[in-house]
Amino acid sequence: MPGPLEGIRVLDFTRHLAGAGSTRILATxxxxxxxxxxxxxxxxxxxxxxxxxxxxxxxxxxxxxxAQVNVGKKSVAIDMSTDAGKDIARELIPHCDVxxxxxxxxxxxxxxxxxxxxxxxxxxxIYLSASGFGQTGxxxxxxxxxxxxxxxxxxxxxxxxxxxxxxxxxxSYMDHMxxxxxxxxxxxxxxxxxxxxxxxxxxxxxxxxxxALLGPMLLDVSLNGAQVRPKGNRDLYGNFxxxxxxxxxxxxxxxxxxVREPSEWAALCQVIGADDLAxxxxxxxxxxxxxxxxxxxxxxxxxxxxxxxxxxxxxxxxAGVPAGVAQTVEDKVHRDxxxxxxxxxxxxxxxxxxEKRYExxxxxxxxxxxxxxSPSPWLGADTRxxxxxxLGYPEERLEQLKADAVIDDAITLEEAEAV
Amino acid sequence: xxxxxxHLTVVELAGPRTEWCGKLFAQAGARVVLxxxxxxxxxxxxxxxxxxxxxxxxxxxxxxYNTDKESTxxxxxxxxxxxxxxxxxxxxxxxxxxxxxxxLEGLGxxxxxxxxxxxxxxxxxLTPFGQEGPMASWLGSDxxxxxxxxxxxxxxxxxxxxxxxxxxxGNQAGHMAGSWAFIxxxxxxxxxxxxxxxxxxxxxxxxxxxxxxxxxxxTGKVVTRRxxxxxxxAPTPAWQHRAADGxxxxxxxxxxxxRAWEGLVSWLDExxxxxxxxxxxxxxxxIFREEADxxxxxxxxxxxxxxxxxxxxGAQARALIFSSILYPKDLLDDPHLAARDxxxxxxxxxxxxxxxxxxSAFVAQNSEVRPRRRAPHLDEHGDAVRQQEDQA
Numbered sequence: 001m002p003g004p005l006e007g008i009r010v011l012d013f014t015r016h017l018a019g020a021g022s023t024r025i026l027a028t029x030x031x032x033x034x035x036x037x038x039x040x041x042x043x044x045x046x047x048x049x050x051x052x053x054x055x056x057x058x059x060x061x062x063x064x065x066x067a068q069v070n071v072g073k074k075s076v077a078i079d080m081s082t083d084a085g086k087d088i089a090r091e092l093i094p095h096c097d098v099x100x101x102x103x104x105x106x107x108x109x110x111x112x113x114x115x116x117x118x119x120x121x122x123x124x125x126i127y128l129s130a131s132g133f134g135q136t137g138x139x140x141x142x143x144x145x146x147x148x149x150x151x152x153x154x155x156x157x158x159x160x161x162x163x164x165x166x167x168x169x170x171x172s173y174m175d176h177m178x179x180x181x182x183x184x185x186x187x188x189x190x191x192x193x194x195x196x197x198x199x200x201x202x203x204x205x206x207x208x209x210x211x212a213l214l215g216p217m218l219l220d221v222s223l224n225g226a227q228v229r230p231k232g233n234r235d236l237y238g239n240f241x242x243x244x245x246x247x248x249x250x251x252x253x254x255x256x257x258x259v260r261e262p263s264e265w266a267a268l269c270q271v272i273g274a275d276d277l278a279x280x281x282x283x284x285x286x287x288x289x290x291x292x293x294x295x296x297x298x299x300x301x302x303x304x305x306x307x308x309x310x311x312x313x314x315x316x317x318x319a320g321v322p323a324g325v326a327q328t329v330e331d332k333v334h335r336d337x338x339x340x341x342x343x344x345x346x347x348x349x350x351x352x353x354x355e356k357r358y359e360x361x362x363x364x365x366x367x368x369x370x371x372x373x374s375p376s377p378w379l380g381a382d383t384r385x386x387x388x389x390x391l392g393y394p395e396e397r398l399e400q401l402k403a404d405a406v407i408d409d410a411i412t413l414e415e416a417e418a419v
Numbered sequence: 420x421x422x423x424x425x426h427l428t429v430v431e432l433a434g435p436r437t438e439w440c441g442k443l444f445a446q447a448g449a450r451v452v453l454x455x456x457x458x459x460x461x462x463x464x465x466x467x468x469x470x471x472x473x474x475x476x477x478x479x480x481x482x483x484y485n486t487d488k489e490s491t492x493x494x495x496x497x498x499x500x501x502x503x504x505x506x507x508x509x510x511x512x513x514x515x516x517x518x519x520x521x522x523l524e525g526l527g528x529x530x531x532x533x534x535x536x537x538x539x540x541x542x543x544x545l546t547p548f549g550q551e552g553p554m555a556s557w558l559g560s561d562x563x564x565x566x567x568x569x570x571x572x573x574x575x576x577x578x579x580x581x582x583x584x585x586x587x588x589g590n591q592a593g594h595m596a597g598s599w600a601f602i603x604x605x606x607x608x609x610x611x612x613x614x615x616x617x618x619x620x621x622x623x624x625x626x627x628x629x630x631x632x633x634x635x636x637x638t639g640k641v642v643t644r645r646x647x648x649x650x651x652x653a654p655t656p657a658w659q660h661r662a663a664d665g666x667x668x669x670x671x672x673x674x675x676x677x678r679a680w681e682g683l684v685s686w687l688d689e690x691x692x693x694x695x696x697x698x699x700x701x702x703x704x705x706i707f708r709e710e711a712d713x714x715x716x717x718x719x720x721x722x723x724x725x726x727x728x729x730x731x732x733g734a735q736a737r738a739l740i741f742s743s744i745l746y747p748k749d750l751l752d753d754p755h756l757a758a759r760d761x762x763x764x765x766x767x768x769x770x771x772x773x774x775x776x777x778x779s780a781f782v783a784q785n786s787e788v789r790p791r792r793r794a795p796h797l798d799e800h801g802d803a804v805r806q807q808e809d810q811a
Contacts, residue, residue, distance in 0.1 A: 143735065151745070157744050161582065170570070170648075183602055188788070219469075223774055240560055322563045339621070362619055
């Protein structure tokens with residue numbers, strides 16, 4: 001079966017997770033991704049240098065996180081600091097539906113590859129510029145990684161225990177969601193092109209996307225003037241109560257429980273043997289429970305404290321109460337029957353990396369193949385094939401360009417291990 | 420200006436799981452028909468409320484997620500309601516269905532009936548755990564999904580013994596899943612034929628924990644939570660410092676270029692606070708790593724003498740990726756968001772007039788992605804929708 005985006009080709013200048021994660025999504029849905037990169041700045045993706053590394057030994061083709069973010073793509077090694085390299089990139093544009101980049105604002109323009117230049121070559125191009133703060137505005141030149149965007153947007157400050165410093169997020173949430181929103185932008189562009197035949201340019205700021213993800217907090221501050229402050233794991237607005245993570249038996253073991261419906265409250269009280277709470281009219285409503293949240297949390301916590309988190313989760317879910325263990329990555333890989341059933345972790349073999357797990361897509365689509373299917377590319381693995389097949393470069397020209405250090409390739413395992 | 424997806428029609432069965440995806444379509448100009456049950460969508464009852472008005476038309480949760488949508492009430496428990504629903508689907512491109520697995524079938528709206536009504540329809544089913552499998556009938560919530568997904572366990576405090584892990588606020592499980600639903604629906608439209616998309620919120624969350632899986636797969640070690648910074652397999656220096664005005668700063672030192680380091684050290688030195696960081700030994704990556712805690716402490720002492728704004732802008736001017744840790748209310752006066760037209764006004768008519776909303780974070784050049792209309796009253800567009808059907 002085909003991938004739904006089969007036939008869509010992306011000229012990919014994205015880096016890191018927030019950028020390259022977006023073209024990963026497109027790759028898992030069937031698009032052909034041509035990563036333009038080089039082992040040295042400016043076209044180096046620093047993610048290639050990040051750990052963890054296969055065998056604990058650094059190398060451009062040994063990074064596990066890079067591999068995770070770049071499954072299913074092709075790598076075309078071009079030195080973009082050379083005029084000849086820029087010419088090759090320009091020659092590729094007519095063959096591509098999408099151009100995506102995540103350099104600091106200004107880099108693509110210096111290379112003669114900004115939107116105006118690219119649309120002159122391919123008028124219906126879908127062009128995404130992804131950056132920390134966007135291409136315009138007083139902070140346009142500011143630098144950002146996930147935690148920067150989370151801090152600026154309000155996401156960090158609203159997560160934490162009351163009256164403590166912010167807990168933040170514990171990972172680069174906005175790199176993931178930046179990637180998701182960037183993929184969404186590209187797909188909106190493609191959908192509009194399908195209807196109108198026209199191209200589009202998107203100026204994506206990771207930080208602004210973070211702000212938009214504050215959800216109903218945005219209207220609470222703009223219309224009510226609210227000072228939103230963290231409440232630990234309790235629901236900020238009391239739409240769920242109880243709603244908390246409760247300590248269970250064993251070391252650092254926690255169970256999340258959320259209740260909204262009267263039926264869920266009744267079932268929870270029954271499972272924990274709290275007939276007295278179930279009978280109390282003042283706890284029958286959500287508002288009433290919010291008013292007694294400390295008392296309710298103490299009762300549940302005392303009950304879970306000596307119980308196994310996973311067994312308790314099953315008992316509560318079987319009784320109709322939303323509950324979930326706070327899982328580690330090890331739990332997800334080895335102890336989650338639903339993720340196993342749906343095949344979230346796909347194992348791929350790569351001669352340098354070995355057999356490793358990759359996170360697959362959260363969807364199935366009837367009539368289509370979607371998902372992770374091939375590992376990340378060695379740097380330059382596809383240079384020759386792409387330039388030969390798309391641009392018709394003869395072997396002699398490829399050899400000359402390589403001798404001139406304009407392009408590079410990695411065909412053999414030895415070459416892949418050498419960088 | 421034209422709107423990016425103005426050619427599309429989306430039918431959304433009202434519910435907490437579909438509302439973000441529906442909003443993403445609606446703000447891009449798609450016609451999104453929100454099908455509500457006779458009593459109204461569940462989230463019309465969600466706080467926060469507009470100025471303490473606790474009624475079905477004043478939920479800010481509902482207002483936020485339902486901008487630009489049309490509301491029509493259909494009772495899918497009746498034959499008439501189901502027929503009207505299928506007529507709506509006949510003219511639609513996408514169906515957003517956040518009911519439990521088999522929910523529509525249980526009401527007598529089978530996949531065959533839907534396909535008969537419209538064989539090009541993209542049917543997106545968002546469920547907590549997917550259509551099938553050992554946990555398919557389980558219930559979720561934002562907290563439960565972030566717990567099972569792995570986000571919860573990665574966040575909290577390592578300097579507070581026995582403290583719980585802490586989840587990220589703002590309905591993020593819904594955002595992770597709803598955004599993926601949007602991606603999947605748009606993707607299916609490119610292929611030009613009908614399909615059934617089975618999206619699991621649990622999968623969407625579990626697949627977004629950055630480096631946790633590679634760390635585990637390559638080292639066998641599990642990342643654990645650290646105060647105000649990334650979960651990691653080994654202790655890391657603090658990133659989060661308190662400024663003189665009581666606000667916090669995120670001062671992550673990753674991929675610091677020699678130029679940025681020089682800028683930082685000379686900045687501290689100008690204030691006589693560089694201590695020994697002027698020593699060129701810190702240009703040696705191994706020493707920089709070994710002395711990370713010390714470097715963090717020196718920076719922390721400097722941050723404590725400045726306001727958060729001074730640190731934020733001073734650091735960014737020196738190519739450092741620092742930011743103030745803002746609270747949502749701070750965004751109202753943020754000059755950058757203002758320059759990028761992030762805040763907009765939507766007309767609520769009498770008596771409330773124009774009210775201030777967050778716009779969209781998507782900035783396009785040739786078309787527009789931004790809300791234009793407040794969320795609908797219950798069944799506000801019911802007559803118009805029914806009339807159009809009659810004409811069709």
